[in-house]
Amino acid sequence: MALDELYKEVILDHYKTPRNKRGLPGAEVSCKKNNPLCGDEITIRAHLSDGRVQEIAFEGQGCSISQASASMLTEAVDGKSVTEAAALAEKFRGMMEGKVEPEEDVFGDLVALRGVVKYPVRIKCAVLAWDVLQEALAGATTSARH
Amino acid sequence: MTAIGGGMLDAERIRKDFPIFERTPHGKRLVYLDSANTSQKPRQVIDAVTDFYERHNANLYRAVYELAEEATARFEEARARLARFIGAPDPSCLVFNRGTTESVNLVAHGYGRKFLREGDEILLSDLEHHSNVVPWQFCAQATGAKLRFISLDEEGRLDLANLDGLITERTKVVAVTGQSNVIGTMPPIRRLADAAHAVGAVIVVDGAQLVPHNRVDVVELDIDFLTISGHKMLGPTASGGLYGKREVLDRMDPFLGGGEMIMEVHRDHSTFKDPPHRFEAGTMNIAQEIGLVAAIDYLEDIGMDSVRAHEKDLTRYAIDRLLDVGATVFGSHDAESRGGAVSFWFRDIHPHDMAQVLDQEGVCVRPGHHCAQILMRCLGVPATTRASFYVYNTQEDVDALIEALGKVEAFFGSR
Numbered sequence A: 001m002a003l004d005e006l007y008k009e010v011i012l013d014h015y016k017t018p019r020n021k022r023g024l025p026g027a028e029v030s031c032k033k034n035n036p037l038c039g040d041e042i043t044i045r046a047h048l049s050d051g052r053v054q055e056i057a058f059e060g061q062g063c064s065i066s067q068a069s070a071s072m073l074t075e076a077v078d079g080k081s082v083t084e085a086a087a088l089a090e091k092f093r094g095m096m097e098g099k100v101e102p103e104e105d106v107f108g109d110l111v112a113l114r115g116v117v118k119y120p121v122r123i124k125c126a127v128l129a130w131d132v133l134q135e136a137l138a139g140a141t142t143s144a145r146h
Numbered sequence B: 001m002t003a004i005g006g007g008m009l010d011a012e013r014i015r016k017d018f019p020i021f022e023r024t025p026h027g028k029r030l031v032y033l034d035s036a037n038t039s040q041k042p043r044q045v046i047d048a049v050t051d052f053y054e055r056h057n058a059n060l061y062r063a064v065y066e067l068a069e070e071a072t073a074r075f076e077e078a079r080a081r082l083a084r085f086i087g088a089p090d091p092s093c094l095v096f097n098r099g100t101t102e103s104v105n106l107v108a109h110g111y112g113r114k115f116l117r118e119g120d121e122i123l124l125s126d127l128e129h130h131s132n133v134v135p136w137q138f139c140a141q142a143t144g145a146k147l148r149f150i151s152l153d154e155e156g157r158l159d160l161a162n163l164d165g166l167i168t169e170r171t172k173v174v175a176v177t178g179q180s181n182v183i184g185t186m187p188p189i190r191r192l193a194d195a196a197h198a199v200g201a202v203i204v205v206d207g208a209q210l211v212p213h214n215r216v217d218v219v220e221l222d223i224d225f226l227t228i229s230g231h232k233m234l235g236p237t238a239s240g241g242l243y244g245k246r247e248v249l250d251r252m253d254p255f256l257g258g259g260e261m262i263m264e265v266h267r268d269h270s271t272f273k274d275p276p277h278r279f280e281a282g283t284m285n286i287a288q289e290i291g292l293v294a295a296i297d298y299l300e301d302i303g304m305d306s307v308r309a310h311e312k313d314l315t316r317y318a319i320d321r322l323l324d325v326g327a328t329v330f331g332s333h334d335a336e337s338r339g340g341a342v343s344f345w346f347r348d349i350h351p352h353d354m355a356q357v358l359d360q361e362g363v364c365v366r367p368g369h370h371c372a373q374i375l376m377r378c379l380g381v382p383a384t385t386r387a388s389f390y391v392y393n394t395q396e397d398v399d400a401l402i403e404a405l406g407k408v409e410a411f412f413g414s415r
């Protein structure tokens, strides 16, 4: 398999010029995780109001796959409701397990990460940001119930 | 390539003994720079394992027929051979098991849990592989002993300026690597052994990297325990074992319980065999240890001094070329005093991305923390890319790595 099927142009673009990579003071939700295997590290912060992601940003370090995935994530879930964002995270996970055929209009740039499925060690890198998002949102829903 | 410097070793010829080099990953020459992870195996070792299964296979000790006697004799010959290889005075000092991880666990359990008490100290170093950390954490939790760590200087060497403060009356175990699997540091083992013995402590040396690449004499070094990973020295996976001074092994508790390690079993208690059999429960890794004999023969044919000289030359060459292309090389740059595990960082390209591109060029390196997260924190990086060498590597392999780094750079560009 050729390398450029894994490292699609879009991925390298998100890696080299990440979107929404910054701090987010006063964010209602925030979560940080790392992948001990390779030291990838991602923090996601978001402003939520009325059950919607109003603004989302990430910080982190790691390989191109993990960082590009985080960058794409912030674009994909910005403006979505918490429920929609959680559903997208599930779909993304499904794509990484080879179970879900990605729909271009739902996934956008994220489709590019599909090539990672063929590289089992790298799947964790692609999924890390989504783990962080899911945990952040789960935190938001539990604290909302209080 | 003609051998460089040390001169006695013909790596191109050696390569031909290793069937794996007939593989051409992604259509490229296989450039295997991951021997610190596990080494490749020569035909001689593969044949020895096959020959055992085809002609002598039987379980040990338990039977009286000819095959079983042959298997037992070969297994015990293997013990004597490995003992001789590391200068052990007697084969009974050599316990067979799966290698370093199992050996450290054995010592931490059989010695540590038996003899350590609250207030005692176990001294490790910041270089250690997780297999020489985690078993000691278990031991500390079980006994109340405390872990301390020898820190490193800028060149990744142990900082022993305050040795008297590190090894004290409280110290009961000093457990250090003989050679770092990440940055090649080779701690002064004899000096540490003397300091440990002066306070009545034992020294445990993680020999996973030391033994495959150097001539080692446990008597000269005066070490109490040495771990050996056969799979890193041309031998089969799950071969190797633990050297222990016989008088220390004699005082230890068993590790795993089961068949073959016992004298008598009663409903309420059991009695145990003498070392080494006390520490060998159940069916052993028979074919693997017999295969390891062929690996030792192979290494001794080359000569361990030639092995070391060859790796020194390659390490020097690799460090020079990596520095030339602007890579950061961790640890000491002096090949004379370090082993051949060369970790580097290049153009801020993450090691995982780097290794993926290198793979396309047939170059096998290891990205990651190398089971040494404590050391990664000292180096201030989440991971490194590591190239490591053995008898079958050539300058051409280093050149292939450097050339492939050029492609990595072109691919990921600068950020």
Ligand SMILES: Cc1ncc(COP(=O)(O)O)c(C=O)c1O
Pocket: B036, B037, B098, B099, B100, B101, B102, B129, B131, B132, B177, B179, B180, B181, B206, B208, B209, B229, B371
């Ligand atoms: C320095 C060092 N110690 C311990 C180990 C663990 O050895 P093994 O996997 O053979 O038990 C390794 C290799 O992975 C190593 O390089």
